[in-house]
Amino acid sequence: xxxxxxxxxxxxxxxxxxxxxxxxxxxxxxxxxxxxxxxxxxxxxxxxxxxxxxxxxxxxxxxxxxxxxxxxxxxxxxxxxxxxxxxxxxxxxxxxxxxxxxxxxxxxxxxxxxxxxxxxxxxxxxxxxxxxxxx
Amino acid sequence: xxxxxxxxxxxxxxxxxxxxxxxxxxxxxxxxxxxxxxxxxxxxxxxxxxxxxxxxxxxxxxxxxxxxxxxxxxxxxxxxxxxxxxxxxxxxxxxxxxxxxxxxxxxxxxxxxxxxxxxxxxxxxxxxxxxxxxxxxxxxxxxxxxxxxxxxxxxxxxxxxxxxxxxxxxx
Numbered sequence: 001x002x003x004x005x006x007x008x009x010x011x012x013x014x015x016x017x018x019x020x021x022x023x024x025x026x027x028x029x030x031x032x033x034x035x036x037x038x039x040x041x042x043x044x045x046x047x048x049x050x051x052x053x054x055x056x057x058x059x060x061x062x063x064x065x066x067x068x069x070x071x072x073x074x075x076x077x078x079x080x081x082x083x084x085x086x087x088x089x090x091x092x093x094x095x096x097x098x099x100x101x102x103x104x105x106x107x108x109x110x111x112x113x114x115x116x117x118x119x120x121x122x123x124x125x126x127x128x129x130x131x132x133x134x135x
Numbered sequence: 136x137x138x139x140x141x142x143x144x145x146x147x148x149x150x151x152x153x154x155x156x157x158x159x160x161x162x163x164x165x166x167x168x169x170x171x172x173x174x175x176x177x178x179x180x181x182x183x184x185x186x187x188x189x190x191x192x193x194x195x196x197x198x199x200x201x202x203x204x205x206x207x208x209x210x211x212x213x214x215x216x217x218x219x220x221x222x223x224x225x226x227x228x229x230x231x232x233x234x235x236x237x238x239x240x241x242x243x244x245x246x247x248x249x250x251x252x253x254x255x256x257x258x259x260x261x262x263x264x265x266x267x268x269x270x271x272x273x274x275x276x277x278x279x280x281x282x283x284x285x286x287x288x289x290x291x292x293x294x295x296x297x298x299x300x301x302x303x304x305x306x
Contacts, residue, residue, distance in 0.1 A: 014238065014276075021273050022273065029266060114259075114263040
């Protein structure tokens, strides 16, 4: 086998390995949404603006981001899209000031969220809190 | 290390080329040529010059993006790649070996930062960070492997010829 053929085989091989890992991730690790109607609560706290609002929704969306997008106007939400996903940059028409290290901290039932809203599955009865904080 | 004038000129050039290479491909998530350049520079210019270029490159990252924990990690991870390449280069006979180093480095990149970030934010955060980033690590590893497999030989040949032409025999 000449060197060019070896390289083609090596590249095809590693692409196959990547495909298997992708399948494994999608099947076993990636967060999964729940189908059907869910009743959820969204709370927004922006202390410096004296805002503490609670919204209750019944939705068939499977992930938090989709609900936020649907209620974008009512929640005054804004987003910034990165290559790794979307980030909430504003709520109640207040945009977090990056120069002052502000960001919207997300908790789910009081626990810190470990992913962005696109990967947070909606579950019946859950409370999603967005609080303006500084890092 | 005996720093000669040519080294003082060379090291910033190496560092600048890596910064430009990184910025040029920054629009494609986790596809980069930084790994390949560090490997080629280590093989062509040696361990010490490449380590200094890595320190300079990491410092320039701070100037561009500001100080944060991931930039701090750069001071460790790029020198680590250079040291591993430097230790293995006499044993590696072809670009397949360097492609393997680059591929493994890409696959483990997220794991390294997960451990590193854990010191600041806790192990639970680090584990989640790694788990959620697995697909990015796969893209990183695969693209590193392919980039080095295809470009290592022609680039290192060209670089060695230019280095010898402008700097004499590089030691």
